[in-house]
Amino acid sequence: MIVLGFESSCDETSVSVTKDGQCVLSNVVLSQIDIHKAFGGVVPEIASREHVKGITVVLDQAMKEAGVRANDIDLVAVTQGPGLIGSLLTGINAAKAFAYANDIPIVGVHHIAGHIYANQIEQDLQFPLICLVVSGGHTELLYMKEHYHFEKLGETQDDAVGEAYDKVARVLGLGYPGGPIIDRLAVSGKATYKMPKVETKRAYDFSYSGLKSHVINTLNTLKMKGETIRKADMVRSFQEAAIEQLIEKSILAVDKHQAKMFVVAGGVAANSHLRKRVYEEFKDVVVSMPAMQYCTDNAAMMGIAGFYQYQRFGLESSMSLNGDSRLPLK
Ligand code: KG4
Ligand code: ZN
Numbered sequence: 001m002i003v004l005g006f007e008s009s010c011d012e013t014s015v016s017v018t019k020d021g022q023c024v025l026s027n028v029v030l031s032q033i034d035i036h037k038a039f040g041g042v043v044p045e046i047a048s049r050e051h052v053k054g055i056t057v058v059l060d061q062a063m064k065e066a067g068v069r070a071n072d073i074d075l076v077a078v079t080q081g082p083g084l085i086g087s088l089l090t091g092i093n094a095a096k097a098f099a100y101a102n103d104i105p106i107v108g109v110h111h112i113a114g115h116i117y118a119n120q121i122e123q124d125l126q127f128p129l130i131c132l133v134v135s136g137g138h139t140e141l142l143y144m145k146e147h148y149h150f151e152k153l154g155e156t157q158d159d160a161v162g163e164a165y166d167k168v169a170r171v172l173g174l175g176y177p178g179g180p181i182i183d184r185l186a187v188s189g190k191a192t193y194k195m196p197k198v199e200t201k202r203a204y205d206f207s208y209s210g211l212k213s214h215v216i217n218t219l220n221t222l223k224m225k226g227e228t229i230r231k232a233d234m235v236r237s238f239q240e241a242a243i244e245q246l247i248e249k250s251i252l253a254v255d256k257h258q259a260k261m262f263v264v265a266g267g268v269a270a271n272s273h274l275r276k277r278v279y280e281e282f283k284d285v286v287v288s289m290p291a292m293q294y295c296t297d298n299a300a301m302m303g304i305a306g307f308y309q310y311q312r313f314g315l316e317s318s319m320s321l322n323g324d325s326r327l328p329l330k
Contacts, residue, residue: 001019001020001021001074001075001307001310002017002018002019002025002068002072002073002074002075003016003017003018003019003021003073003074003075003076003077003303003304003306003307004016004017004062004063004073004075004076004077004095004098004104004303005017005018005076005077005078005299005300005301005302005303005304005306006055006059006076006077006078006079006091006092006094006095006299006302007078007079007091007111007114007297007298007299007301007302008051008055008079008083008087008088008090008091008094009079009081009082009083009084009087009088009091009111009297010042010047010083010084010087010136010297011031011032011033011036011042011047011050011087011297012029012030012031012032012296012297012298013029013030013032013050013051013054013055013058013090013091014027014028014029014030014058014297014298014299014300014302015028015055015058015059015061015062015063015299016028016062016298016299016300016302016303017062017063017065017066017068017073017303018300018303018304018307020307021117021120021304021307021308021311022120022121022124022304024121024300025065025066025067025068026061026062026063026064026065026066027062027293027294027298027299027300028058028061028062028065028299029058029293029297029298029299030054030057030058032046032047032050033176033177035050036176037175037176040170040175040176041166041170041176042084044084044086044087045086047084047086047087048084048086048087048089048090051086051087051090051091052090055090055091055094056094059094059098062299070098070101070102070104071102073102073104074104074105075104075105075106075107075306075307075310076095076098076099076104076105076106076107076306077095077106077107077109077302077303077305077306077307077309077310078091078092078095078096078106078107078108078109078302078306078321079091079092079108079109079110079111079114079302080092080108080109080110080317080321080322080323080324080327081108081110081111081323081324081325081326081327082110082111082112082137082324082325082326082327083111083323083325084325085323085325088323088324088325089323092108092321092322092323096319096321099319100319105310105315106317106318106319106321107306107309107310107315107316107317108317108321109302109305109306109309110305110327110329110330111297111302111327112133112135112138112265112266112329113148113150113305113309113329114301114302114304114305115133115135115265115266115269115290115301116131116133116142116144116150116263116265116305117301117304117305117308118265118290118294118295118298118300118301118304119263119264119265119288119289119290120304120308121290121291121294121300121301121304122288122290122291123286123288125144125147125261125263125288126260126261126286127144127145127146127147127260127261128143128144128145128257128258128259128260129143129144129259129260129261129262129263130142130143130144130153130250130253130254130257130259130261130262130263131143131144131262131263131264131265132246132250132262132263132264132265133265133266134160134161134162134246134264134265134266134267134268134269134271134274135160135162135265135266135267135268136160136162136163136166136177136266136267137160137162137163138155138156138160138266139155139156139160139161139162139206139208139246140152140153140154140155140156140206141153141154141155141204141249141250141253142329143253143257143259147308147311147312148308148309148311148312148313149312150329150330152329153204153253154200154202154203154204154205154206154249154253155204155205155206156205156206156207156208157200157205157206157207158207158208158209158210159207159208159209159212160208161206161208161242161246161268162179162266162267162268163208164208164209164211164212164242165177165178165179165182165242165268166178166179167212168182168212168215168216168235168238169181169182169235171215171216171219172219172229172231172234172235174231174235179267179268179270179271180270182235182238182239183239183270183271183272183273185231185232185235185236186232186235186236186239186273187272188232189230189231189232189233189234189235189236189237190232190233190236191233191236191237191240192230192233192236192237193218193233193234193237193238194237195211195214195215195237195238195240195241196210196211196214196241198210198211198241198245203249203252204249204252204253205249206245206246206249207245208242208245211238211241211242211245215234215238218234219234239271239273240273243271243273243274243277244277246274247274247277247278247281250262250278250281250282251281251282254282254285259285260285260286261285261286261287261288262278262282262285262286262287262288263288263289264278264288264289264290265290266295267295267296267297268295269289269290269295270292270295270296275289
């Protein structure tokens with residue numbers, strides 16, 4: 001089965017061609033990062049307009065690279081939500097137009113299901129598994145007993161971990177997006193700044209606003225005292241605290257649920273310190289983290305997730321498919 005995938009939930013315009021829920025024939029990603037950089041974050045209005053400008057070019061290139069024509073496509077899969085509504089609608093309208101014009105079935109796919117299924121590109125998911133979702137908008141632990149069955153064990157009570165990275169980078173004047181910049185700078189730093197230990201009421205929940213505020217307050221105090229800020233040490237200290245919280249809760253979830261596999265999904269899965277810590281800590285289960293190009297937003301992961309969604313639920317979406325900026329994962 002050949003799936004044409006569309007992703008446009010935030011600031012990447014992407015179209016893919018994937019085969020049988022594993023093989024990536026093409027995955028074209030047009031990033032808007034350089035445009036949003038000047039504003040220190042994604043500007044929704046600009047993102048929508050850039051998606052409109054880019055979507056048909058990206059579609060043509062994805063089809064060409066995969067060497068397929070419209071009549072080779074069996075299913076269209078598009079990110080339905082969550083995300084920026086204007087951005088989502090551009091991808092959805094393009095996908096619907098393509099599906100309608102070529103009489104191909106279409107499914108709307110949850111963005112986080114896509115991030116999880118990015119792992120299926122490298123190796124088959126093994127169940128039961130525990131998945132740690134870490135992106136700009138999500139920090140959660142999921143239990144999956146089989147394909148396309150998501151049970152949420154816990155989630156952040158405030159900020160997402162990626163959001164905390166972006167905010168800390170911004171207050172330190174490091175640029176956007178903060179995650180990769182902090183990741184690189186932290187290598188040359190030492191964890192010499194004390195960070196608070198985070199407590200949550202429930203074992204599998206997370207919290208990042210306290211850590212973020214602590215960094216901001218420390219910076220303000222240092223500035224007021226006229227002391228120098230050792231940026232590399234600061235981000236190293238922040239990063240170690242941020243990642244340890246993810247590791248601790250994940251260990252607990254994997255042990256309690258006798259998981260066969262531990263999966264990491266979302267943009268923060270690209271973090272070098274997280275990847276190192278996961279390999280160090282999870283020795284008794286199969287570990288899966290997406291290849292770097294499939295960690296951040298891309299359409300290949302949406303096409304793969306769409307394939308498995310279609311296998312499990314058949315055709316639940318149609319031409320009435322609409323974007324949902326707060327779509328829950330079911
Ligand atoms: O999954 P994603 O591409 O978009 C969302 O669905 O949110 O994740 C983007 C997030 C941003 O917050 C970005 O700073 C973070 O992932 N990120 C990283 C790294 N690369 C991207 N965070 C830490 N370390 C990285 N290497
Ligand atoms: Zn994402």
